[in-house]
Amino acid sequence: MNHEGFNELDLTSLLSLSFSTSINELHDRLSVLGFEDIRPVHGFMFKSIIPNGATGIEIAEYLGITKQAVSKMVDYLEQRDYVMRKAHPTDKRGKIIVLTERGWLVVNAKKKILDEIEQQWIKKIGVERLQMLKEDLSKLVYEINEGELPTKIRPVW
Amino acid sequence: MNHEGFNELDLTSLLSLSFSTSINELHDRLSVLGFEDIRPVHGFMFKSIIPNGATGIEIAEYLGITKQAVSKMVDYLEQRDYVMRKAHPTDKRGKIIVLTERGWLVVNAKKKILDEIEQQWIKKIGVERLQMLKEDLSKLVYEINEGELPTKIRPVW
DNA sequence: ACAATGTAGTCAATCAAGTTGACTATAATT
DNA sequence: AATTATAGTCAACTTGATTGACTACATTGT
Numbered sequence: 445m446n447h448e449g450f451n452e453l454d455l456t457s458l459l460s461l462s463f464s465t466s467i468n469e470l471h472d473r474l475s476v477l478g479f480e481d482i483r484p485v486h487g488f489m490f491k492s493i494i495p496n497g498a499t500g501i502e503i504a505e506y507l508g509i510t511k512q513a514v515s516k517m518v519d520y521l522e523q524r525d526y527v528m529r530k531a532h533p534t535d536k537r538g539k540i541i542v543l544t545e546r547g548w549l550v551v552n553a554k555k556k557i558l559d560e561i562e563q564q565w566i567k568k569i570g571v572e573r574l575q576m577l578k579e580d581l582s583k584l585v586y587e588i589n590e591g592e593l594p595t596k597i598r599p600v601w
Numbered sequence: 602m603n604h605e606g607f608n609e610l611d612l613t614s615l616l617s618l619s620f621s622t623s624i625n626e627l628h629d630r631l632s633v634l635g636f637e638d639i640r641p642v643h644g645f646m647f648k649s650i651i652p653n654g655a656t657g658i659e660i661a662e663y664l665g666i667t668k669q670a671v672s673k674m675v676d677y678l679e680q681r682d683y684v685m686r687k688a689h690p691t692d693k694r695g696k697i698i699v700l701t702e703r704g705w706l707v708v709n710a711k712k713k714i715l716d717e718i719e720q721q722w723i724k725k726i727g728v729e730r731l732q733m734l735k736e737d738l739s740k741l742v743y744e745i746n747e748g749e750l751p752t753k754i755r756p757v758w
Numbered sequence: 759a760c761a762a763t764g765t766a767g768t769c770a771a772t773c774a775a776g777t778t779g780a781c782t783a784t785a786a787t788t
Numbered sequence: 789a790a791t792t793a794t795a796g797t798c799a800a801c802t803t804g805a806t807t808g809a810c811t812a813c814a815t816t817g818t
Contacts, residue, residue, distance in 0.1 A: 569741065601642050
């Protein structure tokens with residue numbers, strides 16, 4: 445088998461490895477804090493809930509999965525006290541998913557860890573280069589998807 | 602629901618979106634060429650097979666999945682004429698997975714498309730910035746994983 | 759106003775891609 | 789030569805998604 449060096453890696457592989465590296469570090473550290481039942485997709489879901497809650501369908505669109513899958517995910521997270529279903533204020537069919545106190549603990553922990561990971565990266569490549577990297581990636585994602593988030597935020601493997 | 606702008610995105614989300622964007626484009630284009638039965642993971646598997654074949658266990662380690670999962674994946678790809686199992690030259694227990702002609706077609710198409718995606722990105726941010734981006738990502742992945750590929754190349758979702 | 763159509767959420771069945779465990783054949787170790 | 793380890797496959801199971809069917813409520817058009 446061939447083990448190519450990092451230099452010959454194409455951009456896509458590089459992005460995959462970078463993403464894996466950072467998301468793995470994040471969730472390893474969340475585990476240590478007692479949030480071992482939280483998966484990456486839950487973190488993305490929390491982003492769509494913040495700050496004022498979201499309906500199941502909104503979350504489903506954001507994550508690029510079905511509303512039924514969201515419903516199961518909410519069951520899972522509700523059982524573990526990360527989120528709650530509240531009645532929708534105007535639509536009696538609807539429900540609003542909101543974070544519980546414990547849900548906020550995860551979100552805040554996540555934010556802190558991500559900041560620390562970013563600091564770690566700054567130590568490696570410097571603050572200017574990291575700033576450039578973020579700008580360039582934002583620009584690419586933004587322009588290639590024409591201002592929209594990719595419909596499939598989820599990396600399909 | 603909150604739809605934050607790209608500027609406020611943390612690095613991890615940005616990497617996730619960049620990866621999704623490029624891998625989706627790659628596989629959309631592979632579909633058009635008639636390779637709609639090829640998933641991202643197969644592309645990564647091909648990388649571990651090139652150029653001289655690999656055993657199931659080598660592939661399993663590279664992809665961070667079990668040898669049983671690899672075996673099933675090889676069944677799938679062998680049925681569709683992308684790979685072949687060959688006898689191992691020295692170990693009668695072992696088999697070597699190699700690309701078929703059709704397998705090489707995918708690999709070459711993939712390479713071409715990835716190059717084109719990279720050119721597209723160069724148009725957006727310039728060749729110097731893309732070079733920096735690749736250098737920085739390589740450096741980060743390399744240093745944070747201490748010279749090893751992450752054991753889990755696969756983005757766990 | 760109300761009939762027809764559309765939408766939010768859930769339940770159930772199914773599917774896809776992975777896992778663990780058991781096994782066979784062969785290789786390596788002592 | 790006997791023991792232990794390894795490569796690969798088969799089978800059963802798990803997980804996280806899907807599609808389809810349904811209920812309750814909302815929206816639209818006459």
